[in-house]
Amino acid sequence: MSGGIAIIGAGIGGLTLAVELRRRGVEVDVYEAATDPQPSNDGVLLPANATRHLDRLGLEPGLGEASAAVDGFVWRDGHTGATVGRCLSAEEYAAHSGAPFYGIRHGDLHALLSKAFGTRGLHLGHRLTGVTDHGTGPVRLDFAGADPVEADVVIGADGAGSVLREHVVGYDDIQFSGCVAWRGVVPRSDLTLLPDPERLQLWMGPDAHLMHHPVADGAHAFLLVRRQPGPWAPDTWSWPAEPDEHVHAYAGWHPAVVQMISAATCSKRWALLHRPPLTEWSRGRVTLLGDAAHLMLPHHGQGTAQAIEDAVVLADCLTSTDDRARARASYEVRRRDRARRIQVASLAAADVLHLPEGPRARGRNKRLGAPDVYERHLAWIHDHDVAEIGRP
Template structure:
């Protein structure tokens, strides 16, 4: 699409996956957004990310990074649920080929820094400003919102997109306070080379190892390594509003004593670091205030038990870009476009948030009848259709 720019200034705060996807798509459709990122360089933060078909279809078909993504990422071969202690397969859904046939796009595991670099390259360096930490926004003027950065610089914009993550400053601008909620679980993250994982079955699959009070999620990434998140349900107090809490040597291994040797081998290959508090934020009824509109984790931060954080941000970016550029092409104001974006995304993201938070309860069931019933459901022939298809087969650009 061309000829829609009309001189309107768009500022995107945050060069994460959602913010960069939005910038690339807006530029493809004729706008000239500016992205402001607090980091001095796009470096590895959060280690890796799983990209499911509901997002990779857009990265492949719209952003132009499909070829680079296929080169940098691991092509995940199915999803496996296992008993965390004896290692038996509880359920196995969709091979690589079956997943692509059902969902129309691949399932990838990739270093977060790699996809950020691919998206930044798609921008061609145009409109990407690093080392710009937002400290304040003044949206009281009639002409424009004014963004104030820590280095003293300022920028004006007609529309400000808060893509600044789960700890979003701009969400506080919309909501008025910090509404982060601790989920009751914490975890450890790590990346392990294949040379340390000779006991691991199905290394090409994304896998959940389940047990009372905890689980291990891991998947391959393009380097051949495994990215893992080890999750433990809290027993005792958690430091209030602390996203990170100090750990003690070996505590993550001790917490999973008696689990399968492949689990112990994987988590023992990485020294204990800080414990990550798993926080989420309650669904919002309004995603905009003044000239500010939220996107991704800033709008709907969720826990990682469905691996949908980055994927929902990409869905948001595509829908918001379409709503904005469609409105401009018809000569409309952006206010109804932002409302249409919210309407199209609110229920979808709310459902994914709820599913993500409740998945931990399902994975962590104690031994007994409820765990046996869960295992029967996950091992049933219709497990994909009942539990996962609604997430992965969804096409966000179909109104």
């Protein structure tokens, strides 16, 4: 098989790009390593900068039915439960940003995109093992246990452990953030102590925080984050967790926090990894998208949204000109600075959320409690529309 556009990875970013290109009349081939993809049950945040595009792809009303509306933001003291700041109802958020804010299970979002793309052009069981790009003619893609493929354009949407990222950069540039995390989803019936159950909440404490949000059926998806001093083994992304170690790590936190995390079995502890911003997203005919381009920490909940933004812009660039080199350059110009800025903000957020008691924490709380907290700190992320903004 040869020619055309090959997308490596059938995750959220790769499938969004494939659906959007097909909507624009361009057929693509998507190559996925798994033979039977089973996305996790973890929660995913879909703020307005993502949902506006998923709506344009035709995923509503299914998206709304599979999600929970997020009714604004709350920041709390992790030990006392005191409200530090809150902003926007769901109605105010939609009016401000022009689109809704949803929480959804990863598997449910993946299922919606998979259904939208279908099986035509989808190649499962194709784990990429090698890339050959001589600069003239098509790129050769080699797969384990499958025939090689040639393509005129190759999109690396192959996630956090991207093979194509290493092809573009020349080495593995993964970095440990100094934090570890536990993830879980808890039924609403197990959350009798939880205040503001319809909101995205961040509970803050010295060297740790909890972020959680609603998903379908009233359940809450949570991410526990704690500083972990000491080395990290670079060939390991996760470790088996000791029974209830995540509960013991948050002993003394507010009863609502302890109740939530005690209701979930966390069998793994994850290293929170990131990659430094790139100055170039392409090498030859290969270009990157989503986590392969800008793996970021989850503290702003923007990883999925940024992959969706990438897909929308790249589809626009690839269908606006027959010059593929120009399309790749335009895509990079339109996406690089924004993605970099969100990467940096996400990396810095842990330092802000993990402050010990004292003057700096009081200053943070004053900023989060201000009536203009959304406009000053979040609107630049959530209100952005890449379909309308950023063209050179």
